[in-house]
Amino acid sequence: MSTGHDLTNLTLRIWRQAGPDAPGRFEEYLIESISDEASFLELLDILNERLIAEGKEAIVFDHDCREGICGTCSLMIDGQAHGPARGTATCQLHMRKFESGQTITIEPWRANAFPIVKDLMVDRSPFDRIVEAGGFITAETGGAPDANLIPIPKPVADASMDAAECIGCGACVAACPNGAASLFTGAKLAHLNLLPQGQAERFTRAEAMVETMEQHFGSCTNHGECEAACPKEISIDVIAMMNADYLKAKFKNRKSLSRA
Ligand code: SF4
Ligand code: FES
Numbered sequence: 001m002s003t004g005h006d007l008t009n010l011t012l013r014i015w016r017q018a019g020p021d022a023p024g025r026f027e028e029y030l031i032e033s034i035s036d037e038a039s040f041l042e043l044l045d046i047l048n049e050r051l052i053a054e055g056k057e058a059i060v061f062d063h064d065c066r067e068g069i070c071g072t073c074s075l076m077i078d079g080q081a082h083g084p085a086r087g088t089a090t091c092q093l094h095m096r097k098f099e100s101g102q103t104i105t106i107e108p109w110r111a112n113a114f115p116i117v118k119d120l121m122v123d124r125s126p127f128d129r130i131v132e133a134g135g136f137i138t139a140e141t142g143g144a145p146d147a148n149l150i151p152i153p154k155p156v157a158d159a160s161m162d163a164a165e166c167i168g169c170g171a172c173v174a175a176c177p178n179g180a181a182s183l184f185t186g187a188k189l190a191h192l193n194l195l196p197q198g199q200a201e202r203f204t205r206a207e208a209m210v211e212t213m214e215q216h217f218g219s220c221t222n223h224g225e226c227e228a229a230c231p232k233e234i235s236i237d238v239i240a241m242m243n244a245d246y247l248k249a250k251f252k253n254r255k256s257l258s259r260a
Contacts, residue, residue, distance in 0.1 A: 006033045007095055011103040012047065014059055017116050024116070026105070036096040040083065041066060041073065043095060044106075060119040066091040068231060071167030074174070075120060076107040081171035081229040089169060089231040109174035113181070113216045124170045126216035130185055133212035137192065138200040150196050163190035165232040175229035178218035183226035185213045186238030193245055203249035210246045 010031040017024035029047055038046070041063050048058040064072040073090040077083035083093045098104060106120065114122040166187035173181050189206055192198035198205075220239060227236045 004037065006035055007031075007098060007102075008033050008100045010034065010098065010100070012043075013103060013105040014120070015107045016059070016119055017108075019118060020115050034095055036094065038095045039066070039091060040075070040077070040093040040095065041091050060117070060121045062121050063091060068092045069167060071169040074109050074122065074124070074169055074171070076109060076174060078105050081109070081175045082169070082231050086228070087231060087233045089167070092231070109170055111170070111173045111176075111179040112218075113173065113179060114170060122170070124168070127168055127170065127181070127184060129216060130181065130209050130212050131188060133208040134188065134192075134205045135201060135208065137198065139197065152196060156194055160191045160194040163187045163194070163234065163238050166191075166230075166234055167232060169231060171229040171231060172226035172234075173217065175225040176218065176220075177223055177225065178221055180220040180226070181213050181217040182220035182239045182242065183230060183234055183236065185209055186236075186240075186242035187234045189242050189245060190238040193241065203245065206242065206245035207249040210242065 012029045012031060013026045014029060015024055016027045031043065031047065034043055034046065041061075044059060044061055051058050062072045062074050064070040066073075068089040068091060071089075073082075075082065075090045077090070077093075082088060082090045084097050085093055108114075108116050108120045109122045109124075111122075113126045114124055117123050163186075166184060168184065170184070172183035173179055189209060193202050193206065222236075222239075224236055227234065
């Protein structure tokens with residue numbers, strides 16, 4: 001709830017890096033006053049307007065929808081992916097979560113698989129490689145069938161929808177001490193593998209996506225930091241489902257190979 005007042009004398013320590021191979025450093029900026037109703041990205045917008053007016057280079061950061069939908073925003077704020085509010089993407093974070101006089105440290109995602117492009121922007125394209133590895137989904141062509149032609153138990157539909165909430169932001173990777181992408185990959189697999197429509201390619205999909213994930217990211221050792229950092233509060237249950245499907249895929253595919 002808004003308290004309708006201004007925060008004063010904030011110090012922002014922001015990571016500046018001219019390019020992928022340039023050395024990075026923190027730079028400090030004083031914000032004399034900002035409304036507690038401003039979003040965190042509006043704070044950066046206001047700072048950037050000031051920098052541009054002073055003839056300095058604006059701070060590069062990722063953003064798009066600003067509604068918690070697209071997964072583009074990606075800031076490590078005081079060491080927490082997406083900042084101090086649980087279940088909240090950076091773009092949904094507001095200044096009322098901070099105090100006057102506070103020093104706020106803002107960094108990009110730190111993960112080997114996500115190299116820094118510039119300042120606070122990283123390259124998250126290894127996520128695209130995992131999704132690409134999932135391939136196509138068999139679906140009937142023609143007119144859309146009636147929704148109730150394929151009965152799906154409500155708990156199954158709910159679990160699938162919960163997994164489908166993943167916006168691909170990468171906070172799970174940034175929060176993981178191993179830089180693992182198991183929560184993301186598990187979510188992408190679960191939302192298809194739980195449903196009847198996702199069965200045709202279920203095991204080839206699990207095998208291909210997990211093996212692509214392993215080419216780019218670290219290994220999961222069940223720290224659980226990913227679930228705590230996830231703005232969509234995706235459950236680590238999806239990792240257990242992914243591992244179970246991967247294991248079954250190896251047996252299933254071995255049997256298929258032996259018949260070939
Ligand atoms: S699982 Fe959560 S933290 Fe990871 S990419 Fe999806 S929404 Fe972001
Ligand atoms: S900018 Fe789209 S989720 Fe934050």
